[in-house]
Amino acid sequence: MSSSVGGVTVSNSTVNTLIGNVNAENLNIYNAREVDGAANLAERHERLARLKRESRARLVERWMAVGLGESMANELADDQTVGTPQRIEAEFPHAGMVALVGEFGSGKSVTAERLHLASIEQAATDPEAPIPVFLEARFIEGKVDAEIRSIASGIGNPEEVGVYLILDGLDEPGSVRALDILGQSRRAILQWPNSHSIITVRPGLELGDTPRINYPEMNAQEVESLLGRVGASRDLQYSESASIGDAMRLPLFALIAAVLDTQDIRMPRSRGALLAAIASKALSKSGNVSDTQVQAGLRKLALLSISRNRRVPVGEVGSQRLIEAMCATHLAVRKGMTISYGLSIFEQYFAGQAILEDGLPEEMLDQSKLGAWQDALVLAVSMGSWRSTSALVEAIAGISPGIASAIVTKSVPPYDYDEDASLISYTECGKMLRHALAVWTSGIAPHGRQLGFTRSDGSVTSLAIGVQGSRLSWGIVSPSASMDLPDIVPAGPEVRDRCIRLGSGVVSSSYSAWPWEWALSQVAHALENALSSQDITIPDIEASQKELDWALAKAIVNQNPMNHRPIPVDIAVEATDRLLERLPNNVQAVSFGKRIYDVELVHNFGDRLCRGQLLISQGCLVRPYPMPDLREQGGSWIWSGYAEEDLRVLVEDVYGNALHIYEALVRANFPKLLSALGIGGALPLRLEGTLVIGRGSEDYAPPNLWSKPVLLNSDAISIARITVQNRLPARDWD
Template sequence: MTVAWWQRLSIRRHNKAPHRARPVVPGMVSAPGDGAIAIGGSAETVVGGHGNTVVVLQAGTGERVVGAASLDDLDASCRIRMVERWHAAGVSAAVAAELADTPQVGALLDAVTALPEHGVVVLEGAFGAGKSLAAERQHQRDIAAARADAQAPIPVRLAAQDVQGSLIDAATRAAAVLGDPAVRGVRLIVDGLEEPGPIRGKELLDQACSWTLSPAGARWHILATARPGLEVDEKLRRPMPELSADEAAALMDRLGGNGTAVHSQSGMVRSVLRQPLFVIIAAQIQRDHERLPNSPVAFLDALVTRALRDVESVKEERAERLLRRLAAVCVSAGGVGATADVGSPGEVQVLLETRLVVRRGDRHLAFALPVLEQYFAGQALLANGVLTDVVQSVELLDRWRYGLAMAIASSGWESARTVLDPLLRAHPGVVAWAVHEAIPQAEFEEEGPWPDLPADVVSQRLQETLDAWQAALSPAGDRIFFSMGRNGPVTVDAFLEGNRLGLHILRRDGDHTPGLAIPAAHRWTEPRGVRPVTALFGAAAVEYAAWPWQKTLKLVASRLHTMCARKDFDLADCDAYTKERLWLAAADLMRLPSRRFTPLRAEDVHQLLHHHLYGEPGSLPVRSGFGTRFTGYQAELLRIEEELARGRWADADGLLHSPYAVPDQELIRPRYWVWDAYSPEQLRLRTEQVLTAAVEIYTALVDTWFPHLKPVLGLASAVPTALIGDLYTAPPGGKDAYEPPGLRLSLYPSPSSSVTVRLVPSKDALYEPVPATARGSRPTRSPWARPSTPVLSEPEIFGDAPATDYAYAWLHEDLHRLHLTERGPRTIRTGLP
């Protein structure tokens, strides 16, 4: 969105000459008030307005347009959606129609619209940025191109939340009404990629990318919209342009506000006004001579307040209760609510009069803006708490997650606790995701006014939330500070200066903590046993009452990131882990070079380990050895020594072997790559063995350290699943030839878990579509499970501990998707989608 398209507008203000309606289709009964505005198309569609209500009807039937029998119908539906959304934002029906009929409104810059002929582009921006409008304008251009050329790609628009199963299948069915997509190709719009949840959104995106890379998808172009936070490759991402202060002022002037006031606002308010939706709301607030709020949720509060105030038939409180009820129905049902589940015909009419709700056919309702559904879902949680059925169902939790984020963003301190406490005990991963989504990460430090919270209240709230995170994430949470030389409870000592937070984590000794008596300025000069464990300084989002949850989550996520990167979680009862660690420790003790697999005498290893443990304490690398492959805690070393003493893991000849298939090829060239030492079958066998062990280690990590996260962790929640690997190995080349093996991993829903790796004859076979399983044989799949679309990578199987590396990378990725680590693993491609 740029100043150019707003400056080209010629919008009549509501207090000037009334909008001249288009001719009404004969036979239609139009309501008085704003008049009826024809939309056109073979469906003969009109928009009727009365007060705050926009009614979209199809001539002769009273049904909303739901299909697309022609390009005219597609164009009409596109216009309907734009009118509904603008009117919900507070623009009159007449002006909304005029905006819809101005093609420049919402059109993107040439630099953004320079899209490739085929492939995938993701238009990314915060809610209110105009992504959906930009996508509608692109859809209109695609429709116009198809009108001008009968062989042009077929235009299709889908809402991501409505897509069940394969995105490509859904788009193909929609396109087939207008032509042959296999011949003409498709120009597909996928709106709201994040709305069905980030996991499902990622799956739809992976399907789109995989399809456009295949020969069959070569003539497809897919434009998707998404909020920030979805996993999107940088090559696909196009950031939605934000409004400058001048652009926001120009838009506000045209909507009846005072544009000159934009420049005098604080930096916080100006940051919100970079999104067109909030400028529209701001114009309404200015007409009421009220102060502009400083957060997106506060702007939504203002929008809703004005919408409810204008409902004449009932009191505002009743209308709000009905909106909360509709939101609960829509969220649970996937975006559309049956009128019978909402209330009586009179109550349905009240909802329509708010202008925030629109009809979907005769029997269904929906919110005109998806963010309003999420807003009122959050209000329902704050008013009624989290229903037991939602807490007990990961499917319902997935649908309610954005509503939960809205509840956290708009709640007070006590109301946030009421909502979060039951969920935190049952599903801490869901709460972590919602807290991260709800509260902004970047804050302005010099502005205010800020709430005046005493230091003891700040410390108490941070202590309470830190304790809650650690308890909910136990037993891993109990070890968050262990690697920093502290195992046990800690005390938070914190203060606020404006919105700048100073936080120290101190050791706790019963009810008495000596560290608290040390002046903050002197703490880091104290001896290590007294100085703080860690500290955190910087701005806090204190205008959000739930900010302590975010700050302590950030602290926890930082520590869990370090623990995953260092592989800090010991596993005493996992054979796959023990075998790999034992071989690694033995090879390091015996100074066996890396990637050498000569069997070792178990007795020699045991004697050397025993000598290091009891004869020369501290000489064995225990968690700090530089240049060593094996680092571990004392407890693990003692366990390995005991098992070696009992003769476990040695063969009949008393030898210890590498746990995986070893090289079987004679290398005669002076230069070679590591995979050249394996025949194709031996490489396949080693890959299968490593992946099998990795799944076992990953499962043990989750069961042992993160049991409360299991239902919502990507791989753990996919179980049972079949992990299928397609492996390609290139024929031997010259001494400088570099063509590593290629591995494509797919996750299939399966009645039982298994790992299979198979050789494929060509590199092209790695790009072939994955055969679909029979619909009747598919078990129920969790919405939190990792996507099924296969991902290509090099097999990372040649390291000293490849299965442990894979398992930790998968766990690290799964935790990061819940925002329980501050960053993902360093490994760029871990094989799994």
């Protein structure tokens, strides 16, 4: 009997028998037949054996990099249950691509190696099996097609038997290069028969319509088993730090913590400190070369490697003696005349250290290249002092406040509080908070005053601050009430009435970037409220103008918002004239329920109504979307008044217009944030959705929309495409 793992048909005696136990001596040589023309069986045999050795070596290097001894690293490499694909409760496809999505250190790369080893075994016993190919995205220098053909040489012809491609760490070269590699890989898979690919990637990269499988974190039992396996305390996972407690569910960080525990090293409170501790331990292995020299070499290697997305010639890093010392730490690995990091997370760590000490490299001043450095920046901001962190965040915010905000959010874990820590004086805290608030509000200028953060002269309003141990009390003083106050005042009842926002709580003071995170949360909260209440001006584009005209027309004639009947033009004109006649001359706005409209807007509406410039059909103002066609809606659900096709068109039109309005709003008001926003960074796009509808006995059940974005060329226009189904789509959607 047999089963399939990742599209590779294997013996049903489990995948374990297949992977890790293959060597050059026991590879089965099938009956002699022609293999890719000139490629002979002996060469194929040796090349497959080499792929197996390289895969096993990567596993060993990975575990030695986190501080495990060579014996334990080899033991884990030979234990097929470590990283077994069976951990994933999902079926891998037998064709096309699938992305294995998991956090840094989740173990997805180890599972990918196990799948690669299984595909090597399959190719060793079946000349018609796809050619096994393993590529690390950060080291792809040229075209993916050329890289695949180079590895396949001597094994077989991709055009005849196809390939089984493992593409590891797609996100690591940065989003621009990653999407290029993804597109090239997809074309390669599609052009060859019997081909498929497993991609490992962290959350956040927009993958379009590529199917995804979420890689699971370890449960408590798995963490306990792994810790016991390497001789650490099984209770290590129950850390006082929330950040470390969460990290322990990821094998990489669990192993690092285990190594520190076995060395009786006190457990750090953050992931960055965890990496710093293991890096310090690794530097002690560098022999006769000083730690300072080795650390400088590792920093230089990290900067060169990230900037080039490839292995670095040893001659560019340092002397032969320095290279040997760097490799002795097991953090760096030499391959021929090049050197690289065995684990990219240490590459990012040492790059972050270099940035903290020397500032941003020149190439990072280009916003399009910031993505490749984001992990290094997160680690730097999470570990630096207030001064170095502030210089760094401020510099990034000047390039892209959106990317800067993402970095700060990742750098300060939520709810990771040290109750025993004490904040500095209220005045110093206030200065830090006010400085951070000034930088964030400059990124959303000119809305700082509208959101209640800046005075009429552009300066940040006063802050009322109180400090007690690790607890912060704060108030943001109304700009109009702060003109006679110092910039920082003590929190108390005498200023409470002047504040537009108040709060208190324990802050994550273990992280020097906590004031940046606090200020960012205030701006985000104010923005959310302003957008929800539609206080931010929407640009005058067709989609938004038609919606505004219809809403205003119904408000003027006092028609229920849920009533979409056409409004006769003469009734709308009469009601508009009557409204404007009774408004005093000094009134600037008029309210209809919760909605407030500028009087100037009402005048403009009336003028265009009289000139016939609104959406009019058969003498009536009409809704810019399909009308309910089943029955009067009254107080029923919106969807219940539509037949399936009209509901589909309604959803498609509404979402299509929403994309246009969203893009116009962000470009007009927050252009510096566009590239860092989830949808904004992916525009233009096609939103593909499936509307799942139940009728008859299920009429009470609301429809569900399952959708996913598909990237379009930069010169395209965003659209929505919706289909209807009466059951849930048989695939994963967002």
